[in-house]
Amino acid sequence: TENTSLQILALVLSLGYFLFDMAWCMYFRTEGPVMLAHHTMSILGIVLALGLGESGIETCAVLFGSEITNPLLQARWFLKRMGRYDSLAGDVVDLLFILLFAFVRIGVGSRMLYCELASTKPSLIVKVSGVAIYTLSWIFMIDIARFACKKTRGKYRRWKEQHKLDDANGHAVKVK
Numbered sequence: 382t383e384n385t386s387l388q389i390l391a392l393v394l395s396l397g398y399f400l401f402d403m404a405w406c407m408y409f410r411t412e413g414p415v416m417l418a419h420h421t422m423s424i425l426g427i428v429l430a431l432g433l434g435e436s437g438i439e440t441c442a443v444l445f446g447s448e449i450t451n452p453l454l455q456a457r458w459f460l461k462r463m464g465r466y467d468s469l470a471g472d473v474v475d476l477l478f479i480l481l482f483a484f485v486r487i488g489v490g491s492r493m494l495y496c497e498l499a500s501t502k503p504s505l506i507v508k509v510s511g512v513a514i515y516t517l518s519w520i521f522m523i524d525i526a527r528f529a530c531k532k533t534r535g536k537y538r539r540w541k542e543q544h545k546l547d548d549a550n551g552h553a554v555k556v557k
Contacts, residue, residue: 382502384430388437395444396427415520422517423447426510436507439497443514446485446493453478479529486518 384392403420406412412420423444430440456474460466497503497511 382438383435384437388441389431391441391444392427392431392437396424396431399424399427415517415524419447419517419521422510422514426514429506429510433504433507436503439493439503439507439511442493443490443511446490447514447518449485450478450482453481475529475532479525482525483522487522490515490518 399420403417403424406417406420426440426443430436453474457466457471457478460468460471460474465471494511494515498508503511
């Protein structure tokens with residue numbers, strides 16, 4: 382459908398954010414190629430929706446789904462800076478991030494992509510853009526799954542070592 386004035390405002394504000402963040406990431410070299418691809422695709426998708434004058438609703442929905450986990454990433458960053466990431470709070474933030482990412486970007490994203498591809502209304506370029514951003518979400522999901530496995534194995538290994546130390550020192554762990 383044709384973009385509304387509110388959708389245009391949201392897209393222009395998001396475009397400003399992505400342009401600034403992309404410049405920041407490139408200048409300070411803080412992100413890798415997958416995140417830079419995410420920023421590039423987001424910028425191109427927003428410009429496409431603004432240029433076509435349509436598909437603003439889909440673009441806003443994808444932006445919302447893509448950025449909903451951002452506060453958890455920021456919380457993770459702050460926890461690391463405060464030296465509190467290796468705590469229950471860090472584990473909770475990571476778990477919530479993984480669950481929210483998987484539910485929104487993969488779960489809801491699958492349904493949105495299906496609807497986009499099944500509809501006759503969106504142009505081919507909009508459909509191709511949807512497939513591209515969805516594919517990128519899966520690349521992120523694979524990276525996140527690897528991170529989760531690595532973190533879980535590390536925690537299990539530390540727990541097992543601590544359990545062996547407790548046994549060696551004669552400390553019985555009482556379970557209530």
